[in-house]
Amino acid sequence: MDHKRAFLAITxxxxxxxxxxxxxxxxxxxxxxxxxSTAESRPETRPLPEIQPIDPALAxxxxxxxxxxxxxxxxxxxxxxxxxxxxGFIGSATPRGQRITVRSxxxxxxxxxxxxxxxxxxxxxxxxxxxxxxxxVDLVDSPDPRKRPLGLLWNDxxxxxxxxxxxxxxxxxxxxxxxxxxxxxGRFGQLELxxxxxxxxxxxxxxxxLQVRNHSPNQIGATLGFTMASEPLxxxxxxxxxxxxxxxxxxxxxxxxxxxxxxxxxxxxxxVRWGAVQSNYFLAAVIPGxxxxxxKARLEDGMxxxxxxxxxxxxxxxxxxxxxxxxYFGPREREALSVAPGxxxxxxxxxxxxxxxxxxxxxxxxxxxYVHNYGLAIILLTLVIKLIFFPLSQKSYKSMQQMKxxxxxxxxxxxxxxxxxxKMNEEMMQLYKTYKVxxxxxxxxxxxxxxxxxALYQALMGAIELRHAPFITHVPFTDIIWxxxxxxRDPYYVTPIIMGxxxxxxxxxxxxxxxxxxxxxxxxxxxxxxFLFLTFPSGLVLYWLxxxxxxxxxxxxxxxxxxxx
Numbered sequence: 001m002d003h004k005r006a007f008l009a010i011t012x013x014x015x016x017x018x019x020x021x022x023x024x025x026x027x028x029x030x031x032x033x034x035x036x037s038t039a040e041s042r043p044e045t046r047p048l049p050e051i052q053p054i055d056p057a058l059a060x061x062x063x064x065x066x067x068x069x070x071x072x073x074x075x076x077x078x079x080x081x082x083x084x085x086x087x088g089f090i091g092s093a094t095p096r097g098q099r100i101t102v103r104s105x106x107x108x109x110x111x112x113x114x115x116x117x118x119x120x121x122x123x124x125x126x127x128x129x130x131x132x133x134x135x136x137v138d139l140v141d142s143p144d145p146r147k148r149p150l151g152l153l154w155n156d157x158x159x160x161x162x163x164x165x166x167x168x169x170x171x172x173x174x175x176x177x178x179x180x181x182x183x184x185x186g187r188f189g190q191l192e193l194x195x196x197x198x199x200x201x202x203x204x205x206x207x208x209x210l211q212v213r214n215h216s217p218n219q220i221g222a223t224l225g226f227t228m229a230s231e232p233l234x235x236x237x238x239x240x241x242x243x244x245x246x247x248x249x250x251x252x253x254x255x256x257x258x259x260x261x262x263x264x265x266x267x268x269x270x271x272v273r274w275g276a277v278q279s280n281y282f283l284a285a286v287i288p289g290x291x292x293x294x295x296k297a298r299l300e301d302g303m304x305x306x307x308x309x310x311x312x313x314x315x316x317x318x319x320x321x322x323x324x325x326x327x328y329f330g331p332r333e334r335e336a337l338s339v340a341p342g343x344x345x346x347x348x349x350x351x352x353x354x355x356x357x358x359x360x361x362x363x364x365x366x367x368x369x370y371v372h373n374y375g376l377a378i379i380l381l382t383l384v385i386k387l388i389f390f391p392l393s394q395k396s397y398k399s400m401q402q403m404k405x406x407x408x409x410x411x412x413x414x415x416x417x418x419x420x421x422x423k424m425n426e427e428m429m430q431l432y433k434t435y436k437v438x439x440x441x442x443x444x445x446x447x448x449x450x451x452x453x454x455a456l457y458q459a460l461m462g463a464i465e466l467r468h469a470p471f472i473t474h475v476p477f478t479d480i481i482w483x484x485x486x487x488x489r490d491p492y493y494v495t496p497i498i499m500g501x502x503x504x505x506x507x508x509x510x511x512x513x514x515x516x517x518x519x520x521x522x523x524x525x526x527x528x529x530x531f532l533f534l535t536f537p538s539g540l541v542l543y544w545l546x547x548x549x550x551x552x553x554x555x556x557x558x559x560x561x562x563x564x565x
Contacts, residue, residue, distance in 0.1 A: 052320050100167060100182060104174040104201040107329065108136075113167040115160020116184035116195045117148040121329045123204075123282070130468045130484050139284050139329050142231055147303045149284065150327060152195065152210070153225030154188075163188040174201035190216035203339050204330030210323040214315045221314040225296075225307040226325045228286045232302065233279035241280035241461055245297045245304055246347065248273045253346050262299035269294040273342040276328075277304040280462045283332050287342040289324030331464040350462050356455035361463050368465075374486055375471025378539055382546040385452060386554075392448065393551065397558040400510065402437045453544070460487050460537045471542065486539030493534055495541045500530030502548035509555050 097114030110120040118140045127134040142148055145161070152159045169182040178201045186193040192213040197206050214220050232243040244257035250271040256262055272295040276285035288308040297306035308325065315321050328340050337345045350357035360381065367377035386393075409431060417424035432438070460466055471483040482492060490496060503526035533541050 097165065098167070100169065100171055102172045102174070102180065102182070102199050104199065105176060106201070106204055109206070111182065112145070112148070112160070113184060114165045115152060115186060116150060116182070116197060117145070117160045118150045119148065123330065126331065126467070137282065139230060139233065139282060142229065142303060144301070144303070147229050147300065147305060149227060149229045150206075151227040151229075152193065153227060153307060153309070155222045156225065159186055159188070159193060172199065174199060176201045190214070191220065204328055204336055205340060206327040206329070208325045208327070210325070212315060212321045212323070214317055214319055217317050219314055219316050221312060223310050223312050224323060225309040226286050226288060227305065227307045228275065228277060228284055228327070229303055229305045230277040230284050232304070233277065233282050243277060243279050243304060245275070245277055245306060247275040247295050247297070248343065248346050249295065253349055256297070259299055262297065262304070265296060265298035267294070267296050272308070274344055275306045275308060276347060277306065278332065278347065281332055281464045281467050283328060283330065283347055285328040285340070285344055285347065287326040287328065287340065287344060289326060289341070332462070333464045350455070350458040353451055353455035353458060356451055357459040360456055361459050361465065364459070365465060373471065374466055374469040374539065375483065375542060378486070378542050379546050382543050382550065386547065386550045389448060390554070393554055394558065397555050399438055401558060402435065406431060406435060406437065449547075456543055457537070457540050460539045466539060471538070483538050486542070487537050489535050490538040490541060495538055495545055496530050496533040496536070499533055499541055499545040499548060500526045502545060502552060503529055506548060506552050506555065509552065509559065
């Protein structure tokens with residue numbers, strides 16, 4: 001009976017793991033509740049756009065038309081203006097403009113002078129593979145100039161594909177603590193847009209100060225959209241951690257990963273703080289610095305595009321309106337996100353078991369600070385978890401031992417009441433009561449470890465600290481790479497096979513079920529688990545393997561205790 005329940009517990013656990021490995025996460029992630037107050041109830045601290053008269057010295061000067069705009073009327077204060085409200089859409093995919101590079105110890109950003117859009121954003125601390133000469137991760141690599149991030153929309157029209165743009169500034173090479181800026185000025189008849197981007201060598205933030213100047217004699221009205229765009233940041237075949245759109249609004253953190261929902265588009269206009277495209281390790285976000293923004297996102301030709309849009313505003317003649325926004329391109333890493341405005345740190349969420357996963361990451365980082373190896377840190381973490389569950393495991397193993405002693409009596413009861421199942425169950429329950437045995441005692445350690453197991457999986461798959469983190473970089477005395485990335489599977493399946501062997505040994509230490517059929521099925525469980533773990537991150541397999549070894553030691557110790565147990 002004891003093994004029957006153990007078998008049921010393991011089967012339920014296995015079923016849970018299989019289902020979870022296929023589904024991984026629900027369509028809608030639960031909303032984190034770190035703060036009881038919602039975004040709506042918190043005071044709005046973002047300022048309204050500033051409005052001030054235009055400095056007469058900034059009046060636009062006539063600019064000779066270029067080839068692309070040949071034939072268009074010249075723009076200037078003395079020229080009858082065309083309406084600046086309808087920019088039209090040229091729709092040309094022909095690249096134009098000059099490239100300006102901003103380099104810091106953390107990133108290398110390549111801007112296009114036409115509109116100040118991004119062509120590349122390389123993270124200089126992260127490579128695509130574990131090879132030392134592998135290319136850096138590039139969060140912006142779209143060949144289509146119409147779908148680049150940091151674009152500015154005027155009444156939904158892309159400003160970077162038209163108008164006359166000039167740039168003030170040059171290539172920047174920033175060191176730690178150093179700041180720099182670039183200014184891009186676009187003129188559209190009597191409308192002038194001045195985008196000033198500021199950078200620092202200390203973080204992944206790009207701050208924008210936008211000035212909208214109305215040089216026309218008439219009032220203008222429009223909406224402005226600050227865009228973000230990204231190709232899939234995850235591998236196409238990665239169904240566990242796909243690229244997804246997320247935003248933070250009155251309902252908390254919302255995520256959307258399904259194409260069928262992103263293709264028609266999603267929208268939120270209730271106290272939105274930021275919107276982002278993210279994979280399990282990297283994030284590209286836009287954080288509006290103006291009040292009451294509208295969030296829109298859509299999947300277009302494989303590109304995840306989103307916009308933070310202002311409400312419709314009006315600007316009188318000869319006035320200037322100012323807007324601010326912030327962009328983040330970088331890792332999903334606590335320290336980097338914590339300096340971003342808009343509570344962007346909320347993006348660091350590990351799903352269902354975030355409450356467990358986040359502390360696990362912090363404990364891992366604590367141990368890593370001493371041993372400087374995440375494999376050793378996982379082993380130490382396993383020891384800590386084992387110590388926490390030690391009393392429960394101890395009680396469970398003792399319960400299993402007691403159940404073992406009851407097996408002869410249980411077999412007799414089964415034989416005696418084999419034709420009366422109800423009577424047999426009554427006698428069994430009385431037996432448990434007499435000897436004060438909890439038949440479910442053996443299931444508890446497994447049940448309580450399942451959330452820890454899932455949380456650790458999410459931590460390993462989502463923690464940027466563990467990306468490409470090595471344990472044993474080479475097979476001893478060889479140059480064969482092995483366990484050089486704890487977030488990837490064991491390339492030679494050594495650890496899953498050893499893990500399966502430890503499960504088999506653990507079964508051998510456990511009393512055999514009375515039912516021969518159950519005993520045969522139990523023998524298959526290590527094989528099933530081994531197969532299941534073949535594709536799991538090697539860090540997770542390491543955790544389960546060490547946990548098995550410690551459990552075997554504890555079980556062996558309990559079995560050899562005096563008869564008092």
